[in-house]
Amino acid sequence: MPMARILYCHCAFARVVPEDTKNAVLEGLARAGVEFDAVPDLCQMAAAGDARLAQLAGSDGRPLHIAACYPRAVKWLFASAGVNVEAHGAVFHNMRVSPAADVLKGVLGE
Amino acid sequence: MSSKEFWVSSVAATLRVVFTTPVEPAASRVDALKVILDKGYAVSVVRDMPASDDGATVMIPAAEAAGDPNAVVAALDQMRDDKGLQPGGAWKPWFPVIDYQRCTNCMQCLSFCLFDVYGVSADSKIKVQNQSNCKTECPACSRVCPEVAIMFPKYRHSPINGDVVSEDDVRREAMKVDISALLGGDVYAALRDRSAKAKSRFSKERDEDRALKERQTCLIKLQQALDVPPEVLAALPSIDEIRAKAEAARQRAVAGLVKT
Numbered sequence: 001m002p003m004a005r006i007l008y009c010h011c012a013f014a015r016v017v018p019e020d021t022k023n024a025v026l027e028g029l030a031r032a033g034v035e036f037d038a039v040p041d042l043c044q045m046a047a048a049g050d051a052r053l054a055q056l057a058g059s060d061g062r063p064l065h066i067a068a069c070y071p072r073a074v075k076w077l078f079a080s081a082g083v084n085v086e087a088h089g090a091v092f093h094n095m096r097v098s099p100a101a102d103v104l105k106g107v108l109g110e
Numbered sequence: 111m112s113s114k115e116f117w118v119s120s121v122a123a124t125l126r127v128v129f130t131t132p133v134e135p136a137a138s139r140v141d142a143l144k145v146i147l148d149k150g151y152a153v154s155v156v157r158d159m160p161a162s163d164d165g166a167t168v169m170i171p172a173a174e175a176a177g178d179p180n181a182v183v184a185a186l187d188q189m190r191d192d193k194g195l196q197p198g199g200a201w202k203p204w205f206p207v208i209d210y211q212r213c214t215n216c217m218q219c220l221s222f223c224l225f226d227v228y229g230v231s232a233d234s235k236i237k238v239q240n241q242s243n244c245k246t247e248c249p250a251c252s253r254v255c256p257e258v259a260i261m262f263p264k265y266r267h268s269p270i271n272g273d274v275v276s277e278d279d280v281r282r283e284a285m286k287v288d289i290s291a292l293l294g295g296d297v298y299a300a301l302r303d304r305s306a307k308a309k310s311r312f313s314k315e316r317d318e319d320r321a322l323k324e325r326q327t328c329l330i331k332l333q334q335a336l337d338v339p340p341e342v343l344a345a346l347p348s349i350d351e352i353r354a355k356a357e358a359a360r361q362r363a364v365a366g367l368v369k370t
Contacts, residue, residue: 010147014264043203073263073272
């Protein structure tokens, strides 16, 4: 099974994702020694129509694990920038409601 | 850390730093990640440094990266300024996101919003076209959506924040949409009634202060019902402008609906 790609959203410009959760997830990713992409704020990238969203969604056949907020919001944020993230096999992990340990477990496939 | 282990890329609107992993010590790496992300820059942690993908990748001296993430941020700030990009956080990314699996293209949001946030696509579908026109913390258009199809991901409460929509949510939002119920029955009859009473009262006593108070009471009711921040009400255009905008929006909505 190919190694999953990981995308982490820092939600830097609002306080809707619990600070402790997002910091613990970021720290867990950094300490795990895995490759990952961290973006300051998916909302801002979507609003700017940032071309990098398409690159992040990817098309190399590997599943994409996204640690951000509500799956419905994340899915349609990508869509608003013209990217069908589900077509790339995205798996969503909600840092607004799930404990950091659960998010890390899901993202790292443990 | 060698000088090849730390790069900055200008691929897109969000500048990105590329780290190689593992970079020790882990604690300082986490701190660096937080500082860079908090400032609005993206970070990629990779095992092997990728080739420059846009011909504009810039390398930052390794010493700056290892010792002081703020030095990296300063370099990024300079690069951002050179490219004419906006500083991260200059605008809180607050705007509606449409769930097209729920949206029925009824155009109520387009008709409702006075700030031209919505538009109609070439294939006559409702779309969000001016995100930055949206008023921060105002989720009012999502309140008038009968399908709970409009999300504000940075809103506090469910389901407008993107949480799963339940049947209870649909029922509750539909109740809020019923503006006539909000005003107590037939809205047009109520307005006629109010107008007649006002004329009668003003003919006896022209009391502008009282009229102003009544208007404020109405606005407060609306503000509470739709969770509209006071700043948004304060920023509303004049009555004539509102009428003109509403008519223009209505015509765009009708034109969009006719094509579908």
